[in-house]
Amino acid sequence: MIVNVEQPIVEVHDLTVSYNRKPVLWDVDLTIPEGVLAGIIGPNGAGKSTLIKTMMGIVPSSSGYTRFFGEPIDLNRQRISYVPQRETVDWDFPARVQDVVLMGRYSRLGLFARPRKADREIAEHALEKVGMQGFAKRQISQLSGGQQQRVFLARALAQDADVYLMDEPFAGIDASTEAAIIELLKTMRSQGKTVITVHNDLQSAREYFDWIVLLNMRLVASGPADKVFKPELLEETYGGALTMLSKVHDLMEMKDFPTREQ
Ligand SMILES: Nc1ncnc2c1ncn2[C@@H]1O[C@H](COP(=O)(O)OP(=O)(O)O)[C@@H](O)[C@H]1O
Numbered sequence: 001m002i003v004n005v006e007q008p009i010v011e012v013h014d015l016t017v018s019y020n021r022k023p024v025l026w027d028v029d030l031t032i033p034e035g036v037l038a039g040i041i042g043p044n045g046a047g048k049s050t051l052i053k054t055m056m057g058i059v060p061s062s063s064g065y066t067r068f069f070g071e072p073i074d075l076n077r078q079r080i081s082y083v084p085q086r087e088t089v090d091w092d093f094p095a096r097v098q099d100v101v102l103m104g105r106y107s108r109l110g111l112f113a114r115p116r117k118a119d120r121e122i123a124e125h126a127l128e129k130v131g132m133q134g135f136a137k138r139q140i141s142q143l144s145g146g147q148q149q150r151v152f153l154a155r156a157l158a159q160d161a162d163v164y165l166m167d168e169p170f171a172g173i174d175a176s177t178e179a180a181i182i183e184l185l186k187t188m189r190s191q192g193k194t195v196i197t198v199h200n201d202l203q204s205a206r207e208y209f210d211w212i213v214l215l216n217m218r219l220v221a222s223g224p225a226d227k228v229f230k231p232e233l234l235e236e237t238y239g240g241a242l243t244m245l246s247k248v249h250d251l252m253e254m255k256d257f258p259t260r261e262q
Pocket residue numbers: 019020024042043044045046047048049050051
């Protein structure tokens with residue numbers, strides 16, 4: 001894969017974010033090149049969700065900024081798609097699957113335009129891509145966690161963005177759904193999309209991502225996976241979390257995992 005690091009599609013500069021004056025992200029600086037599948041990795045409470053919410057302009061920053069395509073997000077909103085963490089969404093509101101997916105078209109339609117036939121077809125096609133075409137008329141609240149995640153993804157696909165930010169799309173779903181989603185993300189990458197995913201599992205992170213951001217309130221590292229997925233950097237990210245450290249140890253034991261720089 002050829003990555004153009006000179007022209008990042010996303011640039012986060014000196015970002016500090018606080019809740020009630022307590023900083024949870026400090027001076028985060030990173031860039032992400034176009035056309036990668038990037039993973040944001042770090043322990044619980046590391047500020048991963050906060051980082052992508054701030055990048056999306058949902059949470060305000062105390063200082064610093066984010067640029068997409070070299071510009072503030074407001075100039076490019078329809079090119080950027082956000083898939084929130086499933087547990088943070090209220091699933092009781094009455095909405096059919098097809099309507100949720102159609103919402104993906106609204107950023108393109110503008111506030112007052114009604115969706116056209118073409119938009120409905122794009123939404124239907126997005127449901128097919130995630131294998132949920134049979135569920136269009138169902139209430140979203142009646143779906144399993146994995147099915148809801150697929151619908152979320154379909155909504156993002158319907159937007160036809162260039163950059164996707166996804167918060168733990170694999171949390172609480174079964175292995176076959178995870179495999180289907182990662183295949184879809186790889187297809188998107190092959191079409192030139194940039195996919196940035198908050199991810200919690202170290203083992204699969206190494207397999208899935210070609211760009212990795214290690215975060216624990218501060219940026220530990222950001223770069224190509226083979227440069228960043230190093231025991232010492234992972235330990236720095238998960239430092240103190242014993243279960244995680246033993247996982248890192250397990251990873252180092254894997255025979256294809258270099259414990260030392262060549
Ligand atoms: N809305 C909020 N108000 C106050 N504190 C918050 C809020 N959201 C998150 N936090 C705190 O900010 C820190 C980072 O949270 P979060 O970004 O959700 O981490 P992660 O996604 O890595 O688990 C945590 O300590 C969390 O408790």
